[in-house]
Amino acid sequence: MKANITALKQGLIRCHDCGWLVKIADKLSHCPRCDSQLHARLPYSLQRTSAFLISGMLLYIPANVFPIMTVNQFGVGEPHTIVGGIIELIDSKMVPIALLVLVASILVPLFKLIGLSLLLLSVHFRWQINARLWTVMYRIIAFVGRWSMLDIFMISILVDLVNLGGVAQIIAGPAAIAFAAVVILTMFAAKNFDPRLLWDSQENQ
């Protein structure tokens, strides 16, 4: 067998869900083993990924500008943005936790937005790149996405626990919706990106 020949070039489609190989010549629309729809590559991968990605980018702005929660203590309300919450943690000498929140809520979403844009651009303009390295980047993006939900879960716990009437109360702010949307949209974007396109656009494989 010649080195580096893809299944598609050999006239084979790999089922996305169960990995079964099907001959294109058999003209099947569904996998004989698991009944999933067969596609050589994820359908409309670039279009769908960019749609989710652009929505995510736009929502990243309100997610960081608006307060993510408001802390009411003795009737005095104090709104916090994501960055504000991190600064407050640093002030109270909780640097490791502050770093954790910084990575999960600011750096990871930013890295995902930039990384996915680069992946899309490289496929669209058929950049000649080290595809192995870029596939690793794709894997990291797909893996770290869910960890950004940390902030949302933390808020749900705080809002639930700190509900002591006039003494202290925490209320979720509008940025929470935007931030949750960013996390989910970028997860969808990563799921719709087909890393095989990176390899397809390399001329000397």
Next chain:
Amino acid sequence: MFVTNDLNSTNYDACPECDLLINHAHPTIGDKVHCPRCGFLLARPRKQSIEHTFSLSIAGLILIFPANLLPMIGIEVMGESTNGLLFSGVMALFSKTMWPVAIVVFLASILFPLVHILLSFLISGHLYFNRSCRYLASWMCWMQHLDEWVMLEVYMLGIIVACVKLMAMAEIKFGWGLYAFIALLIITGMLTSKLDTELFWHRIGKLRKEHYHES
């Protein structure tokens, strides 16, 4: 109609991330098969994957109850105290404006973990007892897609950060619900690592073939 495809399964595999056509490997337990071109982990056979998945999912189904019904953490400030459950965290957000966030938290921390364990139980149970079911393949597809939306470990990290933030202003108490939740989180992690996807699909395909030959 079941179409037999001689080229498949016996001879070749394709890498899901770079589509490289590879000679089908026959790894033994403990081996790891990586794609030679992109490095993707193609196969990692697990010891008694079906039996382990079956027993772990039963343990998970039992643990879901205390993890959801018992209080996890409570705080006490100036004589006033509150208790938090998984579901009360969802309800706290369920206001006129925050309901989308509440739904996301509900799905990722309660419903999806439950469905994931239920699907593991149904699939491994059918495979363990060699019973065919026409939904087996779609259950398996669902379970694979659901995997990344089960966010118990992220929720755990959320609990830790919340506790650190509350430490200064209140006294924190941990309830039995939290310990059940941690156990559930470990079970879910083990379920994912014990799952031998290739073996499961192979068995599902075989059961399905036998079923077609009988009828």
